[in-house]
Amino acid sequence: EAGVAQSPRYKIIEKRQSVAFWCNPISGHATLYWYQQILGQGPKLLIQFQNNGVVDDSQLPKDRFSAERLKGVDSTLKIQPAKLEDSAVYLCASSLSDTQYFGPGTRLTVL
Amino acid sequence: RKEVEQDPGPFNVPEGATVAFNCTYSNSASQSFFWYRQDCRKEPKLLMSVYSSGNEDGRFTAQLNRASQYISLLIRDSKLSDSATYLCVVEKGTGRRALTFGSGTRLQVQP
Numbered sequence: 172e173a174g175v176a177q178s179p180r181y182k183i184i185e186k187r188q189s190v191a192f193w194c195n196p197i198s199g200h201a202t203l204y205w206y207q208q209i210l211g212q213g214p215k216l217l218i219q220f221q222n223n224g225v226v227d228d229s230q231l232p233k234d235r236f237s238a239e240r241l242k243g244v245d246s247t248l249k250i251q252p253a254k255l256e257d258s259a260v261y262l263c264a265s266s267l268s269d270t271q272y273f274g275p276g277t278r279l280t281v282l
Numbered sequence: 283r284k285e286v287e288q289d290p291g292p293f294n295v296p297e298g299a300t301v302a303f304n305c306t307y308s309n310s311a312s313q314s315f316f317w318y319r320q321d322c323r324k325e326p327k328l329l330m331s332v333y334s335s336g337n338e339d340g341r342f343t344a345q346l347n348r349a350s351q352y353i354s355l356l357i358r359d360s361k362l363s364d365s366a367t368y369l370c371v372v373e374k375g376t377g378r379r380a381l382t383f384g385s386g387t388r389l390q391v392q393p
Contacts, residue, residue, distance in 0.1 A: 202379065213286075213369050213383030214326065227380050262325060269314055269379060273325035 175274030183280045189251040192277045196265030206262040253281045291388035305353040311375030318369040360391045
Protein backbone atom coordinates (compact mmCIF):
# COMPACT_ATOMS: atom_id res chain seq x y z
CA GLU A 172 0.00 0.00 0.00
CA ALA A 173 1.40 3.40 -0.98
CA GLY A 174 1.99 5.81 1.88
CA VAL A 175 1.34 9.52 2.17
CA ALA A 176 3.20 11.40 -0.55
CA GLN A 177 4.52 14.92 -0.16
CA SER A 178 6.44 17.28 -2.39
CA PRO A 179 8.79 18.96 -2.52
CA ARG A 180 10.98 17.33 0.10
CA TYR A 181 13.07 20.46 0.60
CA LYS A 182 12.50 24.12 -0.12
CA ILE A 183 14.63 27.17 0.52
CA ILE A 184 13.12 30.61 0.03
CA GLU A 185 13.72 34.15 1.15
CA LYS A 186 11.42 35.90 3.58
CA ARG A 187 8.38 37.53 2.03
CA GLN A 188 8.35 34.97 -0.80
CA SER A 189 5.51 32.51 -1.32
CA VAL A 190 5.69 28.73 -1.14
CA ALA A 191 3.29 25.84 -1.65
CA PHE A 192 3.40 22.25 -0.46
CA TRP A 193 1.49 19.32 -1.88
CA CYS A 194 0.16 16.19 -0.19
CA ASN A 195 -1.48 13.04 -1.55
CA PRO A 196 -2.95 10.93 1.27
CA ILE A 197 -3.32 7.19 1.42
CA SER A 198 -6.08 6.09 -0.91
CA GLY A 199 -9.46 6.01 0.83
CA HIS A 200 -8.41 8.10 3.83
CA ALA A 201 -11.07 10.73 4.35
CA THR A 202 -9.21 12.73 6.99
CA LEU A 203 -6.14 14.77 6.12
CA TYR A 204 -3.98 16.84 8.46
CA TRP A 205 -1.23 19.40 8.02
CA TYR A 206 1.27 19.82 10.86
CA GLN A 207 4.17 22.18 11.44
CA GLN A 208 7.16 20.75 13.29
CA ILE A 209 9.76 23.23 14.45
CA LEU A 210 13.16 21.81 15.40
CA GLY A 211 13.12 20.36 18.90
CA GLN A 212 9.33 20.41 19.20
CA GLY A 213 6.52 18.00 18.49
CA PRO A 214 4.27 18.43 15.46
CA LYS A 215 1.63 21.15 15.83
CA LEU A 216 -1.68 20.73 14.02
CA LEU A 217 -2.34 23.51 11.52
CA ILE A 218 -5.47 22.25 9.80
CA GLN A 219 -7.63 19.13 9.61
CA PHE A 220 -9.87 18.21 6.66
CA GLN A 221 -12.66 15.66 6.57
CA ASN A 222 -13.10 14.95 2.86
CA ASN A 223 -13.02 18.46 1.38
CA GLY A 224 -14.37 20.26 4.46
CA VAL A 225 -12.32 21.96 7.17
CA VAL A 226 -12.81 20.39 10.60
CA ASP A 227 -10.24 22.36 12.62
CA ASP A 228 -8.09 25.30 11.55
CA SER A 229 -7.88 27.02 14.91
CA GLN A 230 -4.06 27.05 14.92
CA LEU A 231 -3.60 28.07 11.28
CA PRO A 232 -2.15 31.62 10.97
CA LYS A 233 -4.76 32.66 8.49
CA ASP A 234 -3.13 35.97 7.64
CA ARG A 235 -0.40 34.12 5.78
CA PHE A 236 -1.27 30.41 5.62
CA SER A 237 -3.98 28.83 3.50
CA ALA A 238 -4.87 25.27 2.65
CA GLU A 239 -7.33 23.54 0.40
CA ARG A 240 -8.50 20.05 -0.46
CA LEU A 241 -10.83 20.77 -3.32
CA LYS A 242 -11.73 17.25 -4.47
CA GLY A 243 -11.38 15.58 -1.10
CA VAL A 244 -8.19 13.79 -2.09
CA ASP A 245 -4.91 15.68 -2.39
CA SER A 246 -4.22 18.95 -0.63
CA THR A 247 -2.03 22.02 -0.87
CA LEU A 248 -0.72 24.24 1.91
CA LYS A 249 0.47 27.72 1.01
CA ILE A 250 2.42 30.35 2.88
CA GLN A 251 2.33 33.91 1.58
CA PRO A 252 4.41 35.82 2.57
CA ALA A 253 6.87 33.62 4.45
CA LYS A 254 8.60 34.74 7.64
CA LEU A 255 11.82 33.51 9.17
CA GLU A 256 9.88 31.75 11.94
CA ASP A 257 8.09 29.61 9.34
CA SER A 258 11.27 27.54 8.95
CA ALA A 259 10.12 24.06 9.93
CA VAL A 260 9.14 20.67 8.59
CA TYR A 261 5.60 20.59 7.24
CA LEU A 262 4.08 17.16 7.72
CA CYS A 263 0.96 15.84 6.07
CA ALA A 264 -0.91 12.93 7.62
CA SER A 265 -4.01 10.97 6.74
CA SER A 266 -6.26 8.61 8.64
CA LEU A 267 -9.18 6.26 8.26
CA SER A 268 -9.71 5.81 11.99
CA ASP A 269 -7.56 6.65 15.02
CA THR A 270 -4.15 5.95 13.52
CA GLN A 271 -2.55 8.79 11.60
CA TYR A 272 -0.03 7.97 8.89
CA PHE A 273 2.52 10.65 8.16
CA GLY A 274 4.26 11.56 4.96
CA PRO A 275 8.02 12.26 4.85
CA GLY A 276 7.47 16.01 5.23
CA THR A 277 8.71 19.11 3.45
CA ARG A 278 11.66 20.84 5.10
CA LEU A 279 11.28 24.59 4.62
CA THR A 280 14.11 27.02 5.24
CA VAL A 281 13.30 30.72 5.13
CA LEU A 282 16.35 32.97 4.77
CA ARG B 283 0.92 24.94 31.23
CA LYS B 284 1.58 22.94 28.08
CA GLU B 285 -1.21 20.65 26.90
CA VAL B 286 1.16 17.68 26.84
CA GLU B 287 4.37 17.66 28.88
CA GLN B 288 7.09 15.06 28.68
CA ASP B 289 10.31 14.27 30.48
CA PRO B 290 13.11 16.34 29.05
CA GLY B 291 15.75 14.24 27.31
CA PRO B 292 18.03 12.95 26.26
CA PHE B 293 18.07 9.58 28.01
CA ASN B 294 21.36 7.76 27.44
CA VAL B 295 21.11 4.10 28.44
CA PRO B 296 23.18 0.96 27.77
CA GLU B 297 21.85 -1.90 25.71
CA GLY B 298 19.66 -4.20 27.77
CA ALA B 299 18.55 -1.47 30.17
CA THR B 300 14.97 -0.71 31.12
CA VAL B 301 13.89 2.86 30.57
CA ALA B 302 10.67 4.67 31.41
CA PHE B 303 9.19 7.81 29.91
CA ASN B 304 6.48 9.88 31.56
CA CYS B 305 3.95 12.29 30.19
CA THR B 306 1.19 14.45 31.66
CA TYR B 307 -1.69 16.07 29.84
CA SER B 308 -3.98 18.93 30.80
CA ASN B 309 -7.23 18.22 28.93
CA SER B 310 -9.45 15.96 31.01
CA ALA B 311 -11.80 15.54 28.03
CA SER B 312 -9.15 13.66 26.02
CA GLN B 313 -10.26 10.15 25.16
CA SER B 314 -7.43 8.63 23.14
CA PHE B 315 -3.76 8.41 23.90
CA PHE B 316 -0.77 7.23 21.92
CA TRP B 317 2.97 6.94 21.81
CA TYR B 318 4.60 7.77 18.49
CA ARG B 319 8.22 7.18 17.59
CA GLN B 320 10.22 9.58 15.43
CA ASP B 321 13.63 8.72 14.07
CA CYS B 322 16.05 11.52 13.26
CA ARG B 323 14.86 13.50 10.20
CA LYS B 324 11.98 11.07 9.64
CA GLU B 325 8.25 11.27 10.08
CA PRO B 326 6.49 10.16 13.30
CA LYS B 327 5.11 6.61 13.32
CA LEU B 328 2.61 5.09 15.69
CA LEU B 329 4.30 2.94 18.30
CA MET B 330 1.24 1.98 20.31
CA SER B 331 -2.08 3.16 21.60
CA VAL B 332 -2.50 3.55 25.35
CA TYR B 333 -5.47 2.09 27.21
CA SER B 334 -6.68 2.54 30.78
CA SER B 335 -6.10 -1.13 31.46
CA GLY B 336 -2.52 -0.84 30.29
CA ASN B 337 -1.19 -2.61 27.27
CA GLU B 338 1.94 -4.42 26.25
CA ASP B 339 3.54 -5.01 22.88
CA GLY B 340 6.65 -7.13 23.17
CA ARG B 341 9.24 -5.12 25.11
CA PHE B 342 7.00 -2.06 25.29
CA THR B 343 4.41 -1.40 27.99
CA ALA B 344 2.15 1.65 28.10
CA GLN B 345 0.06 2.77 31.06
CA LEU B 346 -2.61 5.41 31.46
CA ASN B 347 -3.83 6.97 34.70
CA ARG B 348 -6.85 9.12 33.87
CA ALA B 349 -7.26 10.42 37.42
CA SER B 350 -3.72 11.81 37.43
CA GLN B 351 -3.76 12.57 33.69
CA TYR B 352 -0.52 10.68 33.38
CA ILE B 353 0.82 8.38 30.68
CA SER B 354 3.93 6.23 30.75
CA LEU B 355 5.97 4.10 28.39
CA LEU B 356 8.32 1.39 29.60
CA ILE B 357 10.92 -0.15 27.31
CA ARG B 358 12.58 -3.34 28.55
CA ASP B 359 15.82 -4.85 27.25
CA SER B 360 16.69 -1.76 25.19
CA LYS B 361 18.14 -2.31 21.73
CA LEU B 362 20.35 0.02 19.71
CA SER B 363 17.45 0.27 17.25
CA ASP B 364 15.25 1.79 19.96
CA SER B 365 17.26 5.02 19.71
CA ALA B 366 14.74 7.64 18.61
CA THR B 367 12.50 10.40 19.94
CA TYR B 368 9.33 9.20 21.65
CA LEU B 369 6.34 11.49 21.34
CA CYS B 370 3.47 11.40 23.81
CA VAL B 371 0.25 12.14 21.92
CA VAL B 372 -3.18 13.01 23.26
CA GLU B 373 -6.45 13.38 21.40
CA LYS B 374 -7.77 16.92 21.78
CA GLY B 375 -11.09 15.91 23.30
CA THR B 376 -13.15 17.37 20.48
CA GLY B 377 -14.23 13.98 19.14
CA ARG B 378 -12.66 14.84 15.79
CA ARG B 379 -9.48 12.78 16.18
CA ALA B 380 -7.26 15.87 16.25
CA LEU B 381 -4.05 15.20 18.17
CA THR B 382 -1.76 17.21 20.42
CA PHE B 383 1.86 16.09 20.46
CA GLY B 384 4.34 16.51 23.25
CA SER B 385 7.81 17.80 22.46
CA GLY B 386 9.25 14.33 22.67
CA THR B 387 11.88 12.58 24.73
CA ARG B 388 15.05 11.53 22.99
CA LEU B 389 16.43 8.08 23.75
CA GLN B 390 19.98 7.06 22.88
CA VAL B 391 20.82 3.41 23.50
CA GLN B 392 24.55 2.83 23.66
CA PRO B 393 26.50 -0.39 23.02
